[in-house]
Amino acid sequence: MPGNNPDFSAAARWLAARTPRERKQRGQWVTPYWVCEAVIDRLAADLPAQPTIVDPACGDGRWLIAAARRLPGARLVGYDIDPAAIDAATRTLAAAGVTARLICADSLGERVQEVADAVVGNPPFVRPQHLPRDEAAALWRRFSVATDKSDLYACFVERALQWAPRVALVLGHTFLSLVSSGALRRRILASGLDGVFTLPQSTFDAAVETVVLLCGPDDRREAGQITASGGVEVHGTLHVGAEAWSTDGPLPQLPGSLLGSIASVHMGIVCGDYPRYVHHERRYPEDRPTCRGRDVRPWRIIDTDLFVRYLPRDMLRRKPYVAPKHAGLFDVPEKVVLAGTTGRRLVAAVDTHRRFPMDSCYVLHPRADADPWGILGLLLSREVAAWYGTRFGAPRVKGVEVAQIPIPDPPWTSIAAAARAEDEVGLSTVVREAYARTAGR
Numbered sequence: 436m437p438g439n440n441p442d443f444s445a446a447a448r449w450l451a452a453r454t455p456r457e458r459k460q461r462g463q464w465v466t467p468y469w470v471c472e473a474v475i476d477r478l479a480a481d482l483p484a485q486p487t488i489v490d491p492a493c494g495d496g497r498w499l500i501a502a503a504r505r506l507p508g509a510r511l512v513g514y515d516i517d518p519a520a521i522d523a524a525t526r527t528l529a530a531a532g533v534t535a536r537l538i539c540a541d542s543l544g545e546r547v548q549e550v551a552d553a554v555v556g557n558p559p560f561v562r563p564q565h566l567p568r569d570e571a572a573a574l575w576r577r578f579s580v581a582t583d584k585s586d587l588y589a590c591f592v593e594r595a596l597q598w599a600p601r602v603a604l605v606l607g608h609t610f611l612s613l614v615s616s617g618a619l620r621r622r623i624l625a626s627g628l629d630g631v632f633t634l635p636q637s638t639f640d641a642a643v644e645t646v647v648l649l650c651g652p653d654d655r656r657e658a659g660q661i662t663a664s665g666g667v668e669v670h671g672t673l674h675v676g677a678e679a680w681s682t683d684g685p686l687p688q689l690p691g692s693l694l695g696s697i698a699s700v701h702m703g704i705v706c707g708d709y710p711r712y713v714h715h716e717r718r719y720p721e722d723r724p725t726c727r728g729r730d731v732r733p734w735r736i737i738d739t740d741l742f743v744r745y746l747p748r749d750m751l752r753r754k755p756y757v758a759p760k761h762a763g764l765f766d767v768p769e770k771v772v773l774a775g776t777t778g779r780r781l782v783a784a785v786d787t788h789r790r791f792p793m794d795s796c797y798v799l800h801p802r803a804d805a806d807p808w809g810i811l812g813l814l815l816s817r818e819v820a821a822w823y824g825t826r827f828g829a830p831r832v833k834g835v836e837v838a839q840i841p842i843p844d845p846p847w848t849s850i851a852a853a854a855r856a857e858d859e860v861g862l863s864t865v866v867r868e869a870y871a872r873t874a875g876r
């Protein structure tokens with residue numbers, strides 16, 4: 436009955452039968468039904484009578500039920516790669532009295548074709564490293580939006596835009612700003628961007644921030660939010676910048692050249708076997724002091740007496756895909772260490788203890804005569820935080836993103852001095868002056 440929540444108990448049985456690894460590889464999470472209802476409601480006004488609606492990753496079919504209730508007479512099609520999901524959808528739709536064509540197939544398959552009025556749903560979020568290697572390589576060859584470390588959901592957006600003029604999909608918030616999603620943003624703009632609407636942080640049982648992307652030829656470029664009580668609410672315009680989009684006002688701009696041009700950014704040691712190589716207290720002659728992202732705080736690294744048994748050849752022999760790096764990257768009097776899992780804030784310190792940081796950190800090496808304290812001051816300044824926070828609100832910072840930070844022209848003597856003194860207020864003044872000087876050059 437319209438207005439009543441359908442019986443979704445088949446989804447619980449389907450997901451309980453999957454291991455956590457299977458769920459991760461297939462991006463299996465269900466969408467709260469109120470999201471499906473709110474999005475379909477918003478889409479309905481733009482659709483012809485009795486439209487064809489496709490969900491390319493339908494799970495238990497809940498988006499199709501919302502579509503059937505809001506759009507009587509709609510022709511409904513659902514794909515899922517997992518037979519157990521299709522089984523759950525068959526039961527769920529039958530119980531709700533909804534008829535749809537359900538297809539158990541890879542909707543990214545080369546031969547799979549649809550012509551629809553709208554594609555809706557919540558495609559799987561899967562980072563390429565969690566996909567089987569051959570599968571990822573083939574997809575990254577076939578889909579133009581799959582570049583670098585973009586997420587699998589990017590391929591679903593490209594596919595959806597091949598099938599229909601209108602698309603409403605749940606995506607990760609980071610696609611708005613990550614460098615690796617640049618090709619996806621350009622593809623969306625080419626088809627028409629109706630809006631981006633943020634979902635409450637608690638929408639999914641996971642630490643991922645999500646938005647709903649609406650594509651359509653009207654190209655309205657709205658920004659807003661979707662809530663359980665208010666549905667889709669428009670708050671303003673989406674700011675579409677060359678290198679990022681923003682739902683909350685214009686992106687702060689900073690003049691300057693890229694940090695990557697004056698410093699190299701390296702991930703810490705990927706040893707492939709933490710228990711074997713990392714331990715407390717010095718035990719072996721090849722032990723080097725190390726740190727993890729969680730030990731890095733603004734200005735300083737907390738000493739936890741953690742050591743890495745630094746045997747790069749041994750690490751590589753045991754696991755050829757690891758990246759132990761080389762000692763020259765770490766064994767230096769001063770280098771900047773950045774916590775790699777910092778969310779919206781940059782957290783960094785200058786290491787003067789010749790630590791060999793692990794892979795939850797990045798190590799920044801100034802090129803030529805750039806001062807690591809100057810780099811630290813910039814990374815911890817309010818100006819860079821504001822710029823960075825709106826662009827890279829990612830749960831995990833990537834080295835390539837860090838390298839994009841615009842830095843002012845030298846000299847940075849006063850920035851380095853304020854950083855050495857941990858003078859946050861003074862730092863903000865000198866950093867602002869440095870950017871103003873660079874803007875007026």
Ligand SMILES: C[S@@+](CC[C@H](N)C(=O)[O-])C[C@H]1O[C@@H](n2cnc3c(N)ncnc32)[C@H](O)[C@@H]1O
Binds near residue numbers: 462464495496497
């Ligand atoms: C995030 S879940 C969404 C399920 C449902 N649409 C919902 O919103 O509750 C993603 C779904 O995509 C399916 N899936 C993953 N890869 C797929 C592929 N290549 N083709 C079709 N379905 C796929 C998964 O089995 C899973 O059911």
